[in-house]
Amino acid sequence: MIKEIKISSRSRSQMIDITKMVQELVTESDVKNGTCFIFVPHTTAGITINENADPSVAADILKETDKIVPWEDGYKHIEGNSAAHIKASMMGLSQVVLVENGRLILGTWQGIYFCEFDGPRTRKVLVKILGD
Amino acid sequence: MIKEIKISSRSRSQMIDITKMVQELVTESDVKNGTCFIFVPHTTAGITINENADPSVAADILKETDKIVPWEDGYKHIEGNSAAHIKASMMGLSQVVLVENGRLILGTWQGIYFCEFDGPRTRKVLVKILGD
């Protein structure tokens, strides 16, 4: 019932568009009308939905969240990646997308993005598709 | 199954209480116990749940998020509205609210807010209500 998408990030911060991979899982599931739950089982990566037409938007999101939550800021966590943990909670760990006629219902400019905040790493995203 | 709420925002940043409109859809659906999924199919608007008693709270949320994510900050995205994209991801694109006895289960002071970050525009919110 729960499916996995494997992701290999290539830099410390990276927005990876996984819309097509999630749509493939919806198509394979044969669910026509339902709900798609997407969950990130990591603590230094998040998931969001945002514009996938101009890649500058994803770049701006990464650059600005780096300003809001600086990588170094007197954190206590000895692993040194507290900024990544904080950004994961700010973006969120899960998304819910509706499914109609076998398609994810997204706005014209929307894509589903895995947000790597402490890469490069091998990651996974869990997907569950429930028919109504 | 998926219903739409139409929204016309009147300023660049605006919190619009849509609780009554969502409740009307729950009532029409005849679902007594279930789950209500609310989704924003835009990339420069979000959705959140917060206090609807004192309108100053919504005003403070908008003013403070403007400080956290300034409108101008050396963004690359040529459309010039990157701040709105970032704020949309910070607030989130969807909400899940439980339904019991035909009512949205919200706290005493909670209202559901559509968050316009790049208005004024004509917008929509998607709502799906699933019975248990």
Next chain:
Amino acid sequence: MIKEIKISSRSRSQMIDITKMVQELVTESDVKNGTCFIFVPHTTAGITINENADPSVAADILKETDKIVPWEDGYKHIEGNSAAHIKASMMGLSQVVLVENGRLILGTWQGIYFCEFDGPRTRKVLVKILGD
């Protein structure tokens, strides 16, 4: 169908790990495969999922969000706790966690945290577990 977890926070800002309490409700529900919806019916508290191995991570999240959203910042809301309202919306009011074989499906280091931003207070978290 909707169950409650009671929480007593002890300071103004506090991350409280409620994973075990949520898991107990999943176990009691007898749902083997399903979806767990967790909702905070308050406007100055949120809920997130983050590392529960090193408690410094939770401390860093609280300290950094205090920097991002200062307690005093010229807010209009007369109750004086606008920062708590803003942080609640930033973290989010609900989480969705998948359930398989009667267990919450969380990553190795993930725990579910109730985020108190205006305590100490008596709080509650709503939990609904739906079998597939």
